[in-house]
Amino acid sequence: MDGLYLGLDLGGTKVAVAVGDDEGNLRGKAVQPTPQGDGEAVLAGLLGAADAACRDAGCRLDQVKAAGVGAPGPLDLGRGIVLKAPNLPSVSGFPLREKLAEGLKVPVFMDNDANVAALGEHRLGGGRGYRDLIYITVSTGVGGGLILGGQLYRGRGAAGEIGHLIVQIDGPLCSCGNHGCLEAVASGTAMAKAAEAELAAGEGKSSLLANGRPATGATVGEAAQAGDPLAGKLVARAGAFLGVALADLVNLLDPELILIGGGVSRLGDLLLDPARAEMAGRTLGGRTCPVRVAALGGMVGAVGALVLAMDGLAG
Amino acid sequence: MDGLYLGLDLGGTKVAVAVGDDEGNLRGKAVQPTPQGDGEAVLAGLLGAADAACRDAGCRLDQVKAAGVGAPGPLDLGRGIVLKAPNLPSVSGFPLREKLAEGLKVPVFMDNDANVAALGEHRLGGGRGYRDLIYITVSTGVGGGLILGGQLYRGRGAAGEIGHLIVQIDGPLCSCGNHGCLEAVASGTAMAKAAEAELAAGEGKSSLLANGRPATGATVGEAAQAGDPLAGKLVARAGAFLGVALADLVNLLDPELILIGGGVSRLGDLLLDPARAEMAGRTLGGRTCPVRVAALGGMVGAVGALVLAMDGLAG
Numbered sequence: 001m002d003g004l005y006l007g008l009d010l011g012g013t014k015v016a017v018a019v020g021d022d023e024g025n026l027r028g029k030a031v032q033p034t035p036q037g038d039g040e041a042v043l044a045g046l047l048g049a050a051d052a053a054c055r056d057a058g059c060r061l062d063q064v065k066a067a068g069v070g071a072p073g074p075l076d077l078g079r080g081i082v083l084k085a086p087n088l089p090s091v092s093g094f095p096l097r098e099k100l101a102e103g104l105k106v107p108v109f110m111d112n113d114a115n116v117a118a119l120g121e122h123r124l125g126g127g128r129g130y131r132d133l134i135y136i137t138v139s140t141g142v143g144g145g146l147i148l149g150g151q152l153y154r155g156r157g158a159a160g161e162i163g164h165l166i167v168q169i170d171g172p173l174c175s176c177g178n179h180g181c182l183e184a185v186a187s188g189t190a191m192a193k194a195a196e197a198e199l200a201a202g203e204g205k206s207s208l209l210a211n212g213r214p215a216t217g218a219t220v221g222e223a224a225q226a227g228d229p230l231a232g233k234l235v236a237r238a239g240a241f242l243g244v245a246l247a248d249l250v251n252l253l254d255p256e257l258i259l260i261g262g263g264v265s266r267l268g269d270l271l272l273d274p275a276r277a278e279m280a281g282r283t284l285g286g287r288t289c290p291v292r293v294a295a296l297g298g299m300v301g302a303v304g305a306l307v308l309a310m311d312g313l314a315g
Numbered sequence: 316m317d318g319l320y321l322g323l324d325l326g327g328t329k330v331a332v333a334v335g336d337d338e339g340n341l342r343g344k345a346v347q348p349t350p351q352g353d354g355e356a357v358l359a360g361l362l363g364a365a366d367a368a369c370r371d372a373g374c375r376l377d378q379v380k381a382a383g384v385g386a387p388g389p390l391d392l393g394r395g396i397v398l399k400a401p402n403l404p405s406v407s408g409f410p411l412r413e414k415l416a417e418g419l420k421v422p423v424f425m426d427n428d429a430n431v432a433a434l435g436e437h438r439l440g441g442g443r444g445y446r447d448l449i450y451i452t453v454s455t456g457v458g459g460g461l462i463l464g465g466q467l468y469r470g471r472g473a474a475g476e477i478g479h480l481i482v483q484i485d486g487p488l489c490s491c492g493n494h495g496c497l498e499a500v501a502s503g504t505a506m507a508k509a510a511e512a513e514l515a516a517g518e519g520k521s522s523l524l525a526n527g528r529p530a531t532g533a534t535v536g537e538a539a540q541a542g543d544p545l546a547g548k549l550v551a552r553a554g555a556f557l558g559v560a561l562a563d564l565v566n567l568l569d570p571e572l573i574l575i576g577g578g579v580s581r582l583g584d585l586l587l588d589p590a591r592a593e594m595a596g597r598t599l600g601g602r603t604c605p606v607r608v609a610a611l612g613g614m615v616g617a618v619g620a621l622v623l624a625m626d627g628l629a630g
Binding site for chain 1: 469470473477481484559562563599600602
């Protein structure tokens with residue numbers, strides 16, 4: 001073993017860290033709740049999880065050659081700063097990369113969580129061997145990363161905002177201020193809002209969702225899996241909107257593979273079959289593209305950050 | 316002068332040929348009507364225009380090292396065949412690349428017209444020096460080409476179909492069979508259809524368009540430039556739909572520059588100001604991107620084909 005790498009994934013609810021070797025083998029990992037508090041508290045939580053992952057791998061932190069970190073965006077990649085993290089406001093403006101490099105005493109490479117996840121799936125997950133690959137995470141929000149020509153494509157630094165493709169020009173208001181973004185109609189949050197609205201209007205009948213507690217993306221998904229008609233309709237509708245965005249992506253980028261990750265992707269074909277059907281009906285000449293659930297699950301961010309570290313040191 | 320290259324642009328109404336040298340200097344050109352008839356007749360027309368362009372350049376055809384050709388798609392790039400050209404049905408299935416290579420006695424490189432135009436603008440037009448650049452042609456249809464990381468991006472061969480981005484989910488039927496594609500709401504054809512519909516319904520008043528002749532993209536554009544209120548409204552609406560697609564492109568690809576070519580782009584800011592305004596209102600965080608009229612005008616296809624020939628021989 002020539003050297004080890006650390007991959008850190010900073011999420012709104014959990015931090016995950018992976019330890020891997022030169023050949024991309026996973027040697028250890030740790031998942032811990034994201035600490036409450038300011039940037040320093042979050043930093044301490046990341047360093048603690050890194051220690052725990054090293055213990056799990058049976059190695060010492062000083063065997064690590066480089067680290068990667070995926071953080072919620074938008075980021076200032078040049079300075080290594082989280083500019084604004086709606087789900088993690090305490091780190092907005094915090095010089096995360098520099099502080100991690102001080103704490104870990106190795107070079108640290110940083111990118112946004114969806115880009116990092118795309119890297120992870122491409123190199124060590126369901127996208128191995130593909131040249132043109134699109135990764136989409138469907139969770140409380142919707143994000144994405146583009147692997148084009150075998151490389152992460154960043155544009156001027158902010159490419160891959162698949163959640164803000166406009167799928168319904170006069171659709172619901174999105175958190176970004178625009179109307180009808182994919183995120184506003186197909187995220188877990190959007191499904192929960194739609195469930196609440198249908199129940200409040202007395203339009204939808206649901207024994208599972210109409211239980212006095214507010215719906216969430218998770219409860220809608222669970223109800224859909226249990227056969228609840230309202231929840232099933234809402235998941236299918238979200239899937240169809242996802243399919244409109246997939247058609248845009250196929251028409252524009254003609255990728256070899258599209259991988260769907262994030263919590264909502266656990267619904268599998270309940271979400272993806274309506275998406276595939278809508279996509280196929282809307283692509284030019286009916287051309288198609290495989291659409292699959294991503295392979296790395298909850299560790300995708302940490303594994304991707306490992307790749308970021310390896311590439312960063314190599315490049 | 317080490318060697319010369321030919322760039323051929325096969326369009327539905329005209330063929331254009333450019334002669335250029337190793338350094339990308341234009342040495343001569345010819346533009347002729349596209350011959351009526353079968354594939355052989357079209358081939359003869361292309362070869363005749365190539366001769367005329369060589370005479371204009373003061374050179375002989377045997378000084379040419381390679382040729383490029385842009386053709387209306389979809390194409391089979393591997394075999395060099397036009398699969399289906401709605402505006403030029405006589406060449407569908409014709410082995411254009413092979414026949415041109417026989418006729419010109421040089422290697423011939425082929426790609427679809429919008430990709431070739433993107434190459435031309437990137438290397439010898441308004442996009443020189445840009446790494447990530449999107450070219451959109453707005454004409455009777457809408458097409459596009461993507462320069463990503465300094466290279467033409469093809470995906471599996473059919474990338475860049477910007478005209479089939481879905482901007483209005485329940486919008487008008489597109490020639491592709493989908494609803495609400497950019498082409499179905501923002502092309503010259505779409506503007507003409509909208510003008511006819513508004514006049515027929517008695518909804519739009521227009522002294523310039525209501526003259527007993529069917530509206531075309533050109534007549535709507537001319538009327539808009541002359542201050543006709545109905546035509547102005549229709550051009551602004553097409554521009555706003557174009558802006559929705561531009562927002563998608565900026566959110567997804569974060570390019571440095573977007574260039575708009577094709578006949579409708581001659582309307583300049585009448586079309587582009589509404590497009591820029593809609594784009595700015597719909598991009599994540601209000602991020603923006605310069606949107607300009609392309610530089611090469613009607614010669615863009617031939618000049619791009621010249622680049623295709625130079626790159627093909629080099630690569």
